[in-house]
Amino acid sequence: xxxxxxxxxxxxxxxxxxxxxTVREVAAAAGVSLATVSRTMNGGAQVSxxxxxAVREAAAALGFRPNLVGxxxxxxxSHTIGVMLPTLQHPVFAECLSGIExxxxxxxxxxxxxxxxxxxANEEAASERLLENRVDGLVLTVADWRRSPLLDKLxxxxxPYVLVFNQTGLxxxxxxxxxxxxxxxRVSVSVDNRLAARHMVEHLIELGHRHIxxxxxxxxxxxxxxxxxxxxxxxxxxxxxxxxPAVQLPFNTTEAAAALxxxxxxxPAPTALFCSSDHLALVVMxxxxxxxxxxxxxxxxxxxxxxxxxxxxTPPLTTVVQPVVEIGxxxxxxxxxxxxxxxxxxxxxxxxxxxxxxxxASPRGQSVPAQCESxxxxxx
Amino acid sequence: xxxxxxxxxxxxxxxxxxxxxTVREVAAAAGVSLATVSRTMNGGAQVSxxxxxAVREAAAALGFRPNLVGxxxxxxxSHTIGVMLPTLQHPVFAECLSGIExxxxxxxxxxxxxxxxxxxANEEAASERLLENRVDGLVLTVADWRRSPLLDKLxxxxxPYVLVFNQTGLxxxxxxxxxxxxxxxRVSVSVDNRLAARHMVEHLIELGHRHIxxxxxxxxxxxxxxxxxxxxxxxxxxxxxxxxPAVQLPFNTTEAAAALxxxxxxxPAPTALFCSSDHLALVVMxxxxxxxxxxxxxxxxxxxxxxxxxxxxTPPLTTVVQPVVEIGxxxxxxxxxxxxxxxxxxxxxxxxxxxxxxxxASPRGQSVPAQCESxxxxxx
DNA sequence: GTGAAAGCGCTAACAA
DNA sequence: TTGTTAGCGCTTTCAC
Numbered sequence: 127x128x129x130x131x132x133x134x135x136x137x138x139x140x141x142x143x144x145x146x147x148t149v150r151e152v153a154a155a156a157g158v159s160l161a162t163v164s165r166t167m168n169g170g171a172q173v174s175x176x177x178x179x180a181v182r183e184a185a186a187a188l189g190f191r192p193n194l195v196g197x198x199x200x201x202x203x204s205h206t207i208g209v210m211l212p213t214l215q216h217p218v219f220a221e222c223l224s225g226i227e228x229x230x231x232x233x234x235x236x237x238x239x240x241x242x243x244x245x246x247a248n249e250e251a252a253s254e255r256l257l258e259n260r261v262d263g264l265v266l267t268v269a270d271w272r273r274s275p276l277l278d279k280l281x282x283x284x285x286p287y288v289l290v291f292n293q294t295g296l297x298x299x300x301x302x303x304x305x306x307x308x309x310x311x312r313v314s315v316s317v318d319n320r321l322a323a324r325h326m327v328e329h330l331i332e333l334g335h336r337h338i339x340x341x342x343x344x345x346x347x348x349x350x351x352x353x354x355x356x357x358x359x360x361x362x363x364x365x366x367x368x369x370x371p372a373v374q375l376p377f378n379t380t381e382a383a384a385a386l387x388x389x390x391x392x393x394p395a396p397t398a399l400f401c402s403s404d405h406l407a408l409v410v411m412x413x414x415x416x417x418x419x420x421x422x423x424x425x426x427x428x429x430x431x432x433x434x435x436x437x438x439x440t441p442p443l444t445t446v447v448q449p450v451v452e453i454g455x456x457x458x459x460x461x462x463x464x465x466x467x468x469x470x471x472x473x474x475x476x477x478x479x480x481x482x483x484x485x486x487a488s489p490r491g492q493s494v495p496a497q498c499e500s501x502x503x504x505x506x
Numbered sequence: 507x508x509x510x511x512x513x514x515x516x517x518x519x520x521x522x523x524x525x526x527x528t529v530r531e532v533a534a535a536a537g538v539s540l541a542t543v544s545r546t547m548n549g550g551a552q553v554s555x556x557x558x559x560a561v562r563e564a565a566a567a568l569g570f571r572p573n574l575v576g577x578x579x580x581x582x583x584s585h586t587i588g589v590m591l592p593t594l595q596h597p598v599f600a601e602c603l604s605g606i607e608x609x610x611x612x613x614x615x616x617x618x619x620x621x622x623x624x625x626x627a628n629e630e631a632a633s634e635r636l637l638e639n640r641v642d643g644l645v646l647t648v649a650d651w652r653r654s655p656l657l658d659k660l661x662x663x664x665x666p667y668v669l670v671f672n673q674t675g676l677x678x679x680x681x682x683x684x685x686x687x688x689x690x691x692r693v694s695v696s697v698d699n700r701l702a703a704r705h706m707v708e709h710l711i712e713l714g715h716r717h718i719x720x721x722x723x724x725x726x727x728x729x730x731x732x733x734x735x736x737x738x739x740x741x742x743x744x745x746x747x748x749x750x751p752a753v754q755l756p757f758n759t760t761e762a763a764a765a766l767x768x769x770x771x772x773x774p775a776p777t778a779l780f781c782s783s784d785h786l787a788l789v790v791m792x793x794x795x796x797x798x799x800x801x802x803x804x805x806x807x808x809x810x811x812x813x814x815x816x817x818x819x820t821p822p823l824t825t826v827v828q829p830v831v832e833i834g835x836x837x838x839x840x841x842x843x844x845x846x847x848x849x850x851x852x853x854x855x856x857x858x859x860x861x862x863x864x865x866x867a868s869p870r871g872q873s874v875p876a877q878c879e880s881x882x883x884x885x886x
Numbered sequence: 887g888t889g890a891a892a893g894c895g896c897t898a899a900c901a902a
Numbered sequence: 903t904t905g906t907t908a909g910c911g912c913t914t915t916c917a918c
Contacts, residue, residue, distance in 0.1 A: 146663075148911060159889045164913055174887060194638045195584065196911030199894050201577045206618075206639075214607065215814065220600030227594065227621055236635055238586075239617045241607050255616055258574045259586075415820040424884075434595065435815055438788040440795045464534040528895060540903045544897055554903060576895030579910050889918080894911105901906075 147188040148209055156184035168191060193436055198260070206236045207461060208256030212244045212267040216405060218450055219267070225454025226265055235262070245271075249276045257285065263461045265454070267291045269347050271312055271483040281312075286464045288457040289314035292349055294473050313464075314473045315457045319350050322446045322478040323357025326428050327400055329444075329480055331365050335398040335426065338362065339389060342372040343406045351402050354430060355402045358400060375406065383413040390417065390425060397425060397489035404429035404436055404445055411485065422487035432481060441484020449476050527568040536564035547572060565809035578640070586616045587841060588636030591648040596785065597813040598830055599647070602670055605834025606645055612796045613842055615642070624649075629656045637665065643841045645834070647671045650729050651692055661692075666844045667695035668837040672729055674853050693844075694853045695837045699730050702826045702858040703737025706808050707780055709824075709860055711745050714868045715778040715806065718742065719769060722752040723786045731782050734810060738780060755786065763793040770797065770805060776808035777869035784813045785827055789866065814863060821864020829856050 149163045156163065158177055165173050166181040173181075184190075198204045207230055211219045223239070230237050238261055242248040246269045253276055256264065264287035268274045271292040280287050293316040330338050340358045342351050355372050362369035373389055375382050389396065401407040407429030411421050421427050422441070429436065432447030456474055464470050525719045536543065538557055546553050546561040553561075554711035564570075578584045587610055591599045601620070604846030610617050618641055621629040626649045633656055636644065648654045652673040660667050673696040698703055710718050720738045722731050736754050742749035753769055755762050769776065781787040791801050801807050802821070809816065812827025844850050 149913095150911080160633070160912080161889060161891095161914080162887085165888090168913080172887060177887080191634070191638055193579075193640060193642050193911050195575060195579045196894095197913075199573075199579050199896090199910090200912045200914085202894070204575065214594075214600050214604040217597060217600065220594050220597065220603075223600075223619075224594040224621065227619055230625075231620065231632075231635075236639055239603075239607055239619050240611065241604065243608075252611075254571070255611075258571055259616055260573060260575050298866045412818045412820060435788070438792045439819070440792060529897095530895080540895095541897080541906080542904060545904090548897080552903060557904080573895050576910090577897075579894090579912085580896045580898085582910070887918105890916090892913105892915085894913090896910090897908105899908085900904105902904085 135295055135335075143234065146193070147190045148193070149190075152181065152185045152188055152190050155188060156181045165169055168258075193201045198301075202260075203407055204260050204262050204308060205234060206238050206259065206261045207458065208238045208240070208253075208259070208261035208264045208266075210240045210249070210252050210256065210264065211241060212242055212269075214241060214266055217435065218291075218431050218448070221433070221450045222454040225451035226290075226458055227454075228451075229455040229458035233458065235458075246270075246274075249274075253280075253291075262465055263287055263292060265457045265461060268459060271314070272349065277312060283478045286461060286463045287313075288464075289316075290453050291316050293317075293319050293353060293475075307465050312469055313460065315460065316350075316473075316475065317446075317448045317453075317478040318475050319353035320357040320360065322448075323354040323400070323430065324360045324477075325480055326430070326446050327358050327361035328365075329482065330398045330400065330426065330428060330486060331367070333398075333426070333486060337394050337396040338367070338398045339370060339396040340372040341399050341401045341406055343402060344377055354402050373404070375409070379409070379413070382409060383416050386410060386413045387417055390414070390419060398428065398486065399425060400428050400430075402430055404431040404433045404443060407443060407445065407485070408439075421485050425491075426486035426489070428486050432479075436481070436483065439483075439485075443481070444483040444486035445481050447481050449478075452476060525620050526573070527565075527570045528573070529570075532561065532565045532568055532570050535568060536561045562805060584640050584642050585614060585671075586618050586639065586641045587838065588618045588620070588633070588639070588641035588644045588646075590620045590622060590629070590632050590636065592622055592647055592649075593620060597815065598671075598783075598811050598828075601813070601830040603832040605831035606670075606838050607834075607839035609835040610830075613838065614726060615838075626650075626654075629654075631658075642845055643667055645670060645837045645841060651694070652729065656804050667693075668841045668844075669696075670837045671696050673697075673699050673733060673855075691852065693840065693850055695833050695840065696730075696853075696855065697826075697828045697833075697858040698855050699733035699848060700737040700740065701735035702828075703780070703810065704741045705737075705858075705860055706810070706824075706826050707738050707741035709862065710742060710778045710780065710806065710866060711747070713778075713806070713866060716747060717774050717776040718747070718778045718780055719750060720752040721769075721775040721779050721781045721786055721790055722754055724755075725783060726756055734782050745763075755789070759789070759793070762789060766790060766793045767797055770794070770799060776805070778808065778866065780808050780810075782810055784809040784811040784816055784823060787823060787825065787865070788819075801865050803870075806866035806869070808866050816861070816863065819863075819865075822862065823861070824863040824866035825861050827859045827861050829858075832856060843853070 149160050153160045153163045158181060162173060162177060163181050166178045169316060209226055211223060212222050227237050238256055238259055240252040240256055242252050249268060266287060267290050268276060271277060271289055271294050292314050294312040294314040327338060340355055359369045376385055399410055402411055407427050411427050414421055414425060419425050429443050429445035432445050436443035436445055529540050533540045533543045538561060542553060542557060543561050546558045589606055591603060594600050607617050618636055618639055620632040620636060622632050646667060647670050648656060651657060651669055651674050655763060672694050674694040675691040675700055707718060720735055756765055767857045781790055787807050791807050794801055799805050809823050809825035812825050816823035816825055835858060
C-alpha cells in the first residue's frame with residue numbers, strides 16, 4: 127500500500143526520520159473528524175460499523191501508530207511501570223525482572239528500568255528519573271525498607287509502589303501498629319525469610335550438624351540478611367545450640383579464602399556453613415576447594431535463593447528456593463490492583479521450599495544423608 | 507516549607523494522588539512567566555541570575571518535578587531507549603542489559619524493556635509497544651538478522667537501532683555489497699563469533715584432542731550458533747580433522763543425558779565437547795556426571811560466553827569470554843552517536859578472550875594441561 | 887452517531 | 903532579559 131500523505135510544510139526534512147501518521151491524517155484520509163478516529167481506536171464505543179471500518183482502513187493504509195506520549199499527556203496515565211533494582215548482574219534480580227516484565231506485558235504495560243548498583247545514594251536519582259517519566263507505579267527493592275528516605279517520599283506523594291524481596295511487616299511503636307505514610311502500610315512481596323532460614327538450619331541440624339556458622343555477604347546490613355540471621359538463631363536456639371554472629375565475608379576472593387580459612391580451622395570447627403545467598407555459597411565452595419576442603423565430605427554448605435544455576439552444579443546446591451519469577455509477577459499484579467482503585471490486601475508472603483541437594487550431608491561419622499527434594503512444613 | 511498552591515477547580519479529588527506542581531504554578535509562585543521557568547530549568551541560557559534564583563526557590567518549595575511526558579510531546583524526543591531481548595533468565599542477556607542500563611543512565615536516558623521469550627512471533631508486538639512509546643532508538647537482539655521482518659520495518663521507518671550479539675556483516679548479492687533499508691547497513695555490536703570459536707577449538711586441539719564434537723542448544727538456528735560452528739569447522743579443517751555436524755541437545759534433562767550418552771559412547775568417542783554456550787556446558791557436565799564421566803579426566807568440556815558464574819565452579823569453566831557488559835555499553839554509545847546526527851562507524855567487533863579453566867585438559871595419556879588465562883592472538 | 891473545541895505540560899518562535 | 907502565544911498528539915466534554 128503506497129501511502130499518500132498530506133504535505134507537511136515542505137521543510138527540507140532530512141530523510142532520517144519520517145514523521146509518523148497522526149490521528150489528524152487518519153481522520154482526513156477517512157473523511158471523518160479526529161474524535162471519531164480516537165473513538166474508533168479506543169473503546170470503539172459510539173461509532174457506526176461503517177465509519178469504524180473506514181477509519182481502520184485509513185489507519186492501516188497510513189501505517190498509523192498511536193502516539194502514547196500524546197495519549198499519556200492527556201490521560202495522565204502512562205501505562206508504564208517503573209522498576210528499580212539494586213543490580214541485574216545477580217540472577218535473583220534478573221529473574222525477578224523477567225517475571226515483572228512478563229506480567230507487565232500481559233497487562234499491556236511497558237517497563238521502565240533503573241538500577242542503583244546497590245548504592246542507596248543512587249536511589250534518589252534513579253527513582254526521580256522514573257517519576258519524571260510519570261510512571262503509573264513502582265516495583266522496587268530498597269536497601270532497608272524501615273529507614274528509606276525514598277519510601278518516605280513515595281508515601282508522601284501517594285505514589286503507588288510494591289517492594290520485592292524487602293519483607294515488610296507492621297512496626298509496633300508504643301504498642302500500636304505503626305503505619306507508614308498517610309494511611310498506607312508499606313506493601314511487599316517476599317518469602318518469609320526468617321522462617322525459610324530456620325527451615326534450612328533445622329535441616330542441617332537434622333543431618334546431625336551441631337556447629338553451624340552463618341556466612342553473610344557484603345550486604346549483611348540488608349533487612350533480608352538480618353531476618354535470615356534471625357531464622358538461623360531461631361533454629362539453633364530451639365535445638366539448644368550456640369548461634370555465633372554471622373561471618374562477614376570480604377569482597378575480594380583471596381581475602382574471602384583467608385577469612386574462611388580462619389572459620390573452618392577454629393575450635394570447635396563448624397561442620398556446616400549456611401550462606402545468606404546462593405552466590406555466596408558458590409564463593410564459599412570455591413574458597414573451600416582452594417583450602418583443600420571437600421563439600422560435603424569435610425563441610426556442608428547451604429545457600430539461599432534457588433537460582434537456576436544451582437541445579438546444574440555437581441553436586442547440586444542445597445538451598446532455600448524463593449519463587450523469584452513469581453515474586454516479580456505477583457508484585458505487578460498487586461500494583462495493578464492498586465492502580466485500578468481496589469483495596470490492597472497488604473503484603474504477600476510467597477512459599478519457599480527447601481532443595482535438598484548434594485552439598486549438605488551428615489557430618490563425618492554420621493548417617494542419613496537426604497537426597498530428595500521436599501517442601502517445608504509451614505508450621506508456626 | 508509549607509506549599510500554598512493555587513486551587514485547582516475544587517473537584518473532590520481523591521486523596522490518592524496529589525497532582526504534581528507544573529511550570530505554571532512555579533511561574534505564578536515566582537512571579538514570572540512560564541517561559542522563564544522553562545528557560546531556567548533547561549539551558550538556563552538567557553535568564554538573569556536573580557530571577558533564576560527566584561524560580562529555583564519556587565520550584566524547590568513546590569517540589570516541582572518536570573513532566574517529561576509534556577516535554578517529550580513538545581520536543582519529539584523521549585530520552586528513552588527501547589531494549590528488546592530474547593530473555594532475562596539467561597545471564598548473558600541480563601548482564602548485557604546491565605551494561606545498557608548503566609550507559610543509558612549516564613546519558614540521562616531511561617530504558618524501556620521488552621522480552622520476546624525467544625519467540626520471533628513476539629518480536630513484532632514487543633517492538634511495536636516500544637515504538638508506540640516513541641523511544642528514541644532501539645537496542646535489540648533478533649533471532650536472525652538476515653531475515654527479520656522487524657529489522658526490515660525499522661529500516662523502512664528509519665528508526666535507529668543497534669543489534670547486540672547478532673553479528674552483522676555486509677551481504678554480497680550479485681557481487682555488490684548489499685545494504686539494508688534505504689542507505690543504512692545493519693549495525694551491531696558483538697564479538698567475532700567465528701574466530702572466537704576457532705580459537706577455543708584450536709586450544710582443545712593443542713591440548714591433544716583429535717575427536718571434538720560441538721554441542722548446540724535449542725537455538726542452534728541462531729545466526730551466532732551458525733558462526734560458532736563455522737569457527738569449529740575452521741579449526742578442525744586447518745588441523746586436518748573431521749568436523750561432524752553439531753549435536754542438537756534436547757531441552758529435557760533426561761533426554762539430554764540420553765543423547766549425550768550416545769555421543770560419548772560412539773566410536774571413535776569424542777575426548778572433548780565444545781558447547782555453544784556456558785549454560786549448555788553446565789547442562790552437559792551435569793549429564794556427564796550422571797553418566798559417570800568425569801570432567802576433565804574422561805572428557806573435556808568448553809563453553810562460550812564467560813558468564814560470571816563459570817569462575818566459581820570447581821574446576822572453573824574453560825570458556826570463551828565475551829565482554830558482555832561492554833557490549834551493552836557500546837551499543838548505547840553507538841546509538842547515542844547515531845541520534846546526535848553523527849555518522850555511524852559501522853558494526854563494532856569487541857575482543858573476546860579465552861579463559862583456560864579446569865574443565866578442558868589433555869586427553870588420557872597425554873600431557874601439558876594449561877591452567878592460566880591468556881588472550882588470544884587476533885591473527886586473521 | 888459525529889464534530890468542534892479545549893487542554894494535558896511543556897518548549898520555542900517571535901515580540902517587546 | 904522577559905512575556906505572549908502557538909502547538910506537539912491525543913482524549914473528552916459538550917453540542918448538534
